Amino acid sequence: MASPEIDALTQALSRLPGLGPRSARRAVLHLVKKRETALDPLLTALDRVARNLATCSTCGNVDTTDPCGICTDPRRDDRSLCVVEEVADLWALDRARLFPGRFHVLGGRLSALEGVRPDDLAIDSLVGRVAAGGIDEVVLAMNATLEGQTTAHYIAERIEKYPVRLTQLAHGLPVGGELDYLDEGTLAQALRARRPVA
Amino acid sequence: MASPEIDALTQALSRLPGLGPRSARRAVLHLVKKRETALDPLLTALDRVARNLATCSTCGNVDTTDPCGICTDPRRDDRSLCVVEEVADLWALDRARLFPGRFHVLGGRLSALEGVRPDDLAIDSLVGRVAAGGIDEVVLAMNATLEGQTTAHYIAERIEKYPVRLTQLAHGLPVGGELDYLDEGTLAQALRARRPVA
Numbered sequence: 001m002a003s004p005e006i007d008a009l010t011q012a013l014s015r016l017p018g019l020g021p022r023s024a025r026r027a028v029l030h031l032v033k034k035r036e037t038a039l040d041p042l043l044t045a046l047d048r049v050a051r052n053l054a055t056c057s058t059c060g061n062v063d064t065t066d067p068c069g070i071c072t073d074p075r076r077d078d079r080s081l082c083v084v085e086e087v088a089d090l091w092a093l094d095r096a097r098l099f100p101g102r103f104h105v106l107g108g109r110l111s112a113l114e115g116v117r118p119d120d121l122a123i124d125s126l127v128g129r130v131a132a133g134g135i136d137e138v139v140l141a142m143n144a145t146l147e148g149q150t151t152a153h154y155i156a157e158r159i160e161k162y163p164v165r166l167t168q169l170a171h172g173l174p175v176g177g178e179l180d181y182l183d184e185g186t187l188a189q190a191l192r193a194r195r196p197v198a
Numbered sequence: 199m200a201s202p203e204i205d206a207l208t209q210a211l212s213r214l215p216g217l218g219p220r221s222a223r224r225a226v227l228h229l230v231k232k233r234e235t236a237l238d239p240l241l242t243a244l245d246r247v248a249r250n251l252a253t254c255s256t257c258g259n260v261d262t263t264d265p266c267g268i269c270t271d272p273r274r275d276d277r278s279l280c281v282v283e284e285v286a287d288l289w290a291l292d293r294a295r296l297f298p299g300r301f302h303v304l305g306g307r308l309s310a311l312e313g314v315r316p317d318d319l320a321i322d323s324l325v326g327r328v329a330a331g332g333i334d335e336v337v338l339a340m341n342a343t344l345e346g347q348t349t350a351h352y353i354a355e356r357i358e359k360y361p362v363r364l365t366q367l368a369h370g371l372p373v374g375g376e377l378d379y380l381d382e383g384t385l386a387q388a389l390r391a392r393r394p395v396a
Contacts, residue, residue, distance in 0.1 A: 018221035
């Protein structure tokens with residue numbers, strides 16, 4: 001019933017994560033009713049990103065410049081490198097502004113099931129960055145999944161011959177976590193890594 | 199931390215209904231990672247809508263043509279006219295494909311509180327359409343709110359001198375409604391409008 005243009009926009013929006021057909025229709029209605037304050041700014045922003053989109057050839061981040069804003073930020077510490085599976089992980093860590101160093105995006109995780117091998121990930125380029133020197137610490141920030149941890153082990157083996165400190169994210173109770181509701185794996189990790197009370 | 203372009207896109211998306219800052223970031227990440235299948239189609243669709251957006255000068259619908267697709271659809275019945283408050287209401291009714299006639303969007307509802315008077319709504323143009331003849335039935339599909347019903351009464355008074363059948367949407371139990379959870383107003387309406395069992 002709606003025009004093909006409006007239908008196409010509804011469909012394009014409904015494919016975004018977090019938006020279904022219903023909320024996409026609501027969003028389209030909002031856009032067409034608020035042309036100046038909603039539709040035009042979104043169009044401009046989308047167009048600018050589309051024109052400048054680039055994958056950083058140093059770290060694998062997606063940004064509007066190459067090298068990306070993180071790799072060129074002079075306030076960041078060159079001596080710390082945080083390795084993550086996906087761009088989403090980099091963004092999540094960076095959003096919290098907790099890590100002051102540089103990043104390296106692998107582009108996935110090793111997986112026998114999905115046939116993902118070391119050559120499919122940006123591991124050689126990671127080893128290259130470490131081998132080039134100037135890095136004191138490599139933080140392996142893989143997901144706490146079997147595949148994530150397998151990937152971390154593999155990378156640790158590849159890197160251990162270089163004079164860098166290798167660390168990984170702590171495992172244990174999440175903030176606000178209640179013992180009663182946590183899985184046994186997390187409880188086991190938390191117990192094994194228990195610390196003296198300060 | 200992200201580039202200004204990506205920040206601007208995140209903000210533009212987060213202003214859509216149904217998307218907050220978190221889901222907007224997820225959506226942006228999806229867009230930048232799936233350039234060909236997500237970003238480019240959305241950009242094209244948005245651009246086409248922006249170029250062609252128009253408010254129908256006949257019924258007040260928002261579409262990419264003027265007159266809109268509903269006003270020009272030859273399969274629709276010219277003799278039935280459904281009056282709604284907002285474009286959103288038209289889309290909701292039209293989505294259900296239950297009403298085969300034409301529409302008229304008032305652009306709001308009479309409201310003493312918000313200072314909305316008859317002149318602020320597309321009521322004169324509605325009366326004009328009815329006065330022009332060729333319409334058998336006018337369905338007043340206002341919201342079942344005090345202001346919606348006030349608006350319906352006002353329009354009924356303006357139209358009653360013309361030879362058209364004036365109807366309004368039935369009030370009563372919504373489908374799936376449980377008496378226990380319904381408000382007294384709805385229960386009173388449902389009881390007052392009770393019908394003989396078929």
